[in-house]
Amino acid sequence: MSASETANDLxxxxxxxxxxxxxxxxxxxSEKDAxxxxxxxxxxxxNPYPVNGLTVLTNEDxxxxxxxxxxxxxxxxSISNQNCVIYIYYSGHGLQYIKKDGNxxxxxxxxDANPDDLKNTAIESKQFVDNLRKIASSRFVVxxxxxxxxxxxxxxxxxxxxxxxxxxxxxxxxxxAGQQGRAVILSSSLGQDSIALDEGDxxxxxxxxxxxxxxxxxxxxxxxxxxxxxxxFEYLSFSVPxxxxxxxxxxxxxxxxxxxxxxxxxxxxxxxxxxKKGIIFERLKRKIETxxxxxxxxxxxxxxxxxxxxxxxxxxxxxxxxxRIRDYEQEEDRLWQEIENITEQILE
Numbered sequence: 535m536s537a538s539e540t541a542n543d544l545x546x547x548x549x550x551x552x553x554x555x556x557x558x559x560x561x562x563x564s565e566k567d568a569x570x571x572x573x574x575x576x577x578x579x580x581n582p583y584p585v586n587g588l589t590v591l592t593n594e595d596x597x598x599x600x601x602x603x604x605x606x607x608x609x610x611x612s613i614s615n616q617n618c619v620i621y622i623y624y625s626g627h628g629l630q631y632i633k634k635d636g637n638x639x640x641x642x643x644x645x646d647a648n649p650d651d652l653k654n655t656a657i658e659s660k661q662f663v664d665n666l667r668k669i670a671s672s673r674f675v676v677x678x679x680x681x682x683x684x685x686x687x688x689x690x691x692x693x694x695x696x697x698x699x700x701x702x703x704x705x706x707x708x709x710x711a712g713q714q715g716r717a718v719i720l721s722s723s724l725g726q727d728s729i730a731l732d733e734g735d736x737x738x739x740x741x742x743x744x745x746x747x748x749x750x751x752x753x754x755x756x757x758x759x760x761x762x763x764x765x766x767f768e769y770l771s772f773s774v775p776x777x778x779x780x781x782x783x784x785x786x787x788x789x790x791x792x793x794x795x796x797x798x799x800x801x802x803x804x805x806x807x808x809x810k811k812g813i814i815f816e817r818l819k820r821k822i823e824t825x826x827x828x829x830x831x832x833x834x835x836x837x838x839x840x841x842x843x844x845x846x847x848x849x850x851x852x853x854x855x856x857x858r859i860r861d862y863e864q865e866e867d868r869l870w871q872e873i874e875n876i877t878e879q880i881l882e
Contacts (some may be wrong), residue, residue: 541587542583542584542617542618542619542673543584543586543615543617543618543619544581544584544586544587544589544618544619544620544621545586545587545588545608545611545612545618545619545620545621546575546585546586546587546588546589546620546621546622546623547589547591547605547608547621547622547623548568548571548572548575548589548590548591548621548623549568549590549592549596549605549622549623549624549625549626549644549655550564550565550566550567550568550569550590550591550592550596550625550626551564551565551589551592551593551600551625551626551627551643551644551645552564552565552592552596552597552626552645553565553569553593553594553645554591554627554643554644554645554646554647554739554766554770555645555647555648556647556649559627559643559647559649559761561625561627561682563682563730563737563738563739564592564625564626564679564682564739564834565592565593566737566738567625567679567739567742568590568591568592568623568625569590569592569739569745570738570742571625571677571727571742571746571816572590573747574749574750574801575588575621575745575774576588580749580750580801580802581797581802582760582800582801582802583619586618587611587676589604589607592602593645594645595645596645597644597645597646597718597727598628598644598646598647598655598656598657601657602657603646603789605665605666605668605669605841606621606695608620608622608669609665609668609669609670611675612669612670612671612674612747613670613711614783615841616670616671618671618673619671619673619674619713620669620671620673620674620675621674621675621676621677622666622675622677622802623643623676623677623679624677624678624679625644625678625679625680625739626642626643626644626669626679626680626682627643627680627681627682627698628640628641628642628643628678628680628681628682628699628700628701629641629643629697629698630697630851631652631695632695632697639653639658639659640659640699640702640705641654641656641657641658641659642656642659642662642680642701643656643657644647644656644657645707659701659702659705659731660705660861661756662701662705663705663706663708663709666709667708667709667713668786671715671716672714672716672793673715673798674713674715674716674717675716675717675718675719675763675800676716676717676718676719677719677745678700678701678708678718678719678720678721678722678741679728679741679742679745680700680701680720680721680722680728681698681700681721681722681726681727681728682727682728682730682739682851691708698727699724699725700720700721700722700723700724700726700728700788701720702724702791703724703788703790703822703841705846706718706790707790709790710750710790710791710792710813711792712792713792714792714793715792715793715798716791716792716793717763717767717787717789717790717791717792718790718791719745719766719767719770719787719788720787720788720789720790721739721744721785721787722741722743722785722786722787722788723772723785723786723787723788723840724786725844726786727783727785728740728741728785729741729781729783729785730742731777731781740774740777740778740785741770741774741785741787743777744770744773744774744777745770745771747764747773748761748766748770748773748801748870749761749766749800749801750768750801750820751803752767752769752773752881753765753768753769753801755822755828756802756819756822756877757819758803759802759803760772760799760801760802760803761799761800761801761802761803762797762798762799762800763790763791763797763799763800765797766798766800767789768786768829768830768833769873770787771786771787771789771833771836771866771868772829772866774786774787774866775863776867786840788837788840789837798851799872807872818876818879821872821876822873822876822877825869825872825873826873829866829869831872832862832865832866832869833862833866835858835862836858836859836862836863836866839858839859839862840859841853841857843855843856843859844854
């Protein structure tokens with residue numbers, strides 16, 4: 535059996551747009567995000583899969599044509615090796631273009647995007663989804679760190695206007711619909727910005743920073759040897775809102791999946807950390823498991839209200855959804871604090 539046919543080989547496309555030809559849309563944090571995610575992928579102590587193909591596109595390499603070509607390559611690979619694992623990580627601007635007739639188009643912004651010709655120079659949401667739906671892998675995760683407002687928010691064009699935006703949930707639902715083993719994690723909900731806190735030259739976006747923290751082991755529960763795709767989103771759904779709330783912002787990651795009930799691993803828990811966590815008192819472990827179940831239930835309820843809020847046209851009902859979401863977030867904070875306290879008891 536050749537290396538390319540080995541079960542669970544990883545093929546990964548990482549895009550961090552960074553510099554753009556239309557300078558106001560340049561986003562240096564995107565390149566740093568991409569390089570940081572690359573470090574995780576190439577770390578055999580954290581990434582559970584042997585890397586058989588890794589492409590990193592940043593700055594001038596992150597053009598529309600090159601990105602679409604890489605999508606097509608992953609399609610071919612997945613057809614010839616359906617046991618492979620595929621990650622696509624994309625950090626850069628996303629926007630919605632509101633045309634004068636009121637219709638809205640959604641785009642990802644590559645290096646060569648032209649604000650006067652988005653149709654032919656940017657990657658439209660439906661085009662993005664159509665390309666990725668052709669990828670046949672049964673272990674396929676897409677990370678989208680988009681909707682960064684810097685340089686793009688409320689900008690005007692003669693034909694209409696565009697604002698920072700993540701891709702619409704409906705398109706993301708189409709990406710996973712009817713497929714097995716695929717998941718999409720978006721950095722923020724529709725109408726929210728993805729925050730990059732200004733904390734020096736090495737700072738990352740909040741979403742990517744929390745993602746890498748989780749993959750490094752923080753997302754694991756006690757005794758776990760690996761971190762599954764569902765677990766990493768559970769961690770992101772708590773950690774990202776918590777970080778941005780401290781800075782006065784609101785940001786809630788979104789998760790869409792299909793056929794990932796097996797919760798396949800996407801990270802290995804560090805051996806040193808796990809060795810300490812392995813000394814588990816059964817009574818304390820049961821307490822943590824109970825809180826884990828409660829967190830999962832709260833997350834389901836919160837996501838249902840976020841979904842309803844995104845579609846609500848009634849202002850009073852929207853306020854009710856917002857109040858519920860805040861209550862769920864407070865309950866999550868409380869439960870995570872209890873888990874941290876129990877963990878400290880176990881490690882004493």
